[in-house]
Amino acid sequence: MKRLPFEPPTKHYDTSIQHIDEQLCNLLNKRKEQSNDPGFPPLEKIVEWSMKYNLYEDFLSSFFGSLLLEEEFRPRIEPEGFLKHVPVLKSVEVGENLYTITFIRQFENASVVHLTMDWYEPDDSRHLRPRRVRDHAFLQLEIDEKYDCRTTGGGGSTGHMTYDFVVSPPLPDDVSGLILTFKEYSTPFKNKPTGMEIVISISEDNSRERS
Template identity: 55%
Template sequence: MKRMPFEPPTEHYDEHIEAIDEQICNLIKKRKELSKNNPGFPTRQLIADWSIKYNFYEDFLNSVFGHLLNEEIYKPVIEPKGFLKNIPILKSFEKDDVFYSVTYVGQYENASVVHFNIDREDVDDEMPRSFREPTFFNLSIEGNEVDYECRIEGGGGSRGHISYTFIVSPALPDDFSELKLVFKQCKVPFQKPTGFEFVI
C-alpha cells in the first residue's frame, strides 16, 4: 500500500514562530534520546493536568503524544521491485482451534513479501465479532546477523479466514532453514503487545 504524499494543509506560515518550532523539534529529539526511544505514554492524570495548565484539549494532547509514540510508521516505505519468484514455505502454528500459516514468500530484487494466513472454524460465538477487541500481528525475523525491517502491508478476509502480507527488506535468502519468523499479536491503534506470540 503506497503512502499518499504529504500536502501541507495551508500555504501560510508565520515566520515569527520559526525559532519556537525548531525548539520543538530539538525537544522531541532530546525526549527520544533521554527515553532511549521508548518513552511510553503520559498517564491520564498528567494529560488532564497539562490540558488545564497549558489550555489544551485533552484529546489534542492524546493525539500529539500518540504520534510521538509511533514515529516508525512514518519511515520511508520500501516498495518491492523486480519480481523474481515465489518460494513455498508451508509452515504453521495452531492454538485454540486457530491455524496460523505462512504459505509462500514472494522474492523481489529489493525485498521479500511474506504471506501470512489465519484460519478458524466459522462458529457462532457468544461475543459478536464486531465487539471483539481489534488486533493485528507484527513480524520480526531472527536467525542471522541481518537486521530486517518488516512492515505490514495490509490484510483482509472473511469470517473464518484472514490473510496479511508483510514487506521485508532487505530481501530474505532463498534458504529459510536457519530463519525464524516471529509473529507478535498487538492491539490497535498503538501496537500494544497482547503477550501472544509464536515462531514458525
C-alpha cells in the same frame, strides 16, 4: 496499503516562529535520546499543563499519543522488480487457529511473507459475523534486528484470513534456518501487545508456538 504523499494543510507559514519550531524539533530529539520508552503522561499532568500553558486537554492528549507512533512514519520500502516465489508451507496450530506461511515473494528490493490463518466456523454461525471479525487482533512480524518488517494489512472471509508482510532488505532465497515471529496486538500499532506469539521455524519439520 501504500501511504499517500503528504500535502501541507496550508501554504501559509509565519516565518517569525521558525526558530520556535526548530526548538520543538530539538526538544523532541532530546526526549527520544533520554528515553526509548517514554509512555504517556498521567492524565493529571495533561490537565495541569493544559491550564498552565493555555492549551486544550484533548489537543495535548492527541499530541502525546502521536509521539508513540513515530515508527509508523518510518520511510517505507515498496516491493519492486518481482523475481520469484519461494514455497514454504510451514504451519503451527495455536488454540483454534491454524497459521501457515504458504510462500515468500522475492523482489529486487524486498521480500513479502504471505501468512494465512484458518479456523473452523460452524455452519449454523455463517449468518453471523465471523468470529475473527468480532475478535480481530493485529499481527506484526519480527525476524531479527537487521530486517525491517511491516504489515500491509489483511483480508479474508468466514474461517480464513490472509496477511502480507513486507521485509527489507530481501530475505535470502534459501530460507532454511529462518525463524519468523508473529506477535499479536490489540491495535494496529505496537503499543498494546496481547502476549501471544506465533513462532515458525522454517528449518524444522514442525513449527512451534510460544505464548
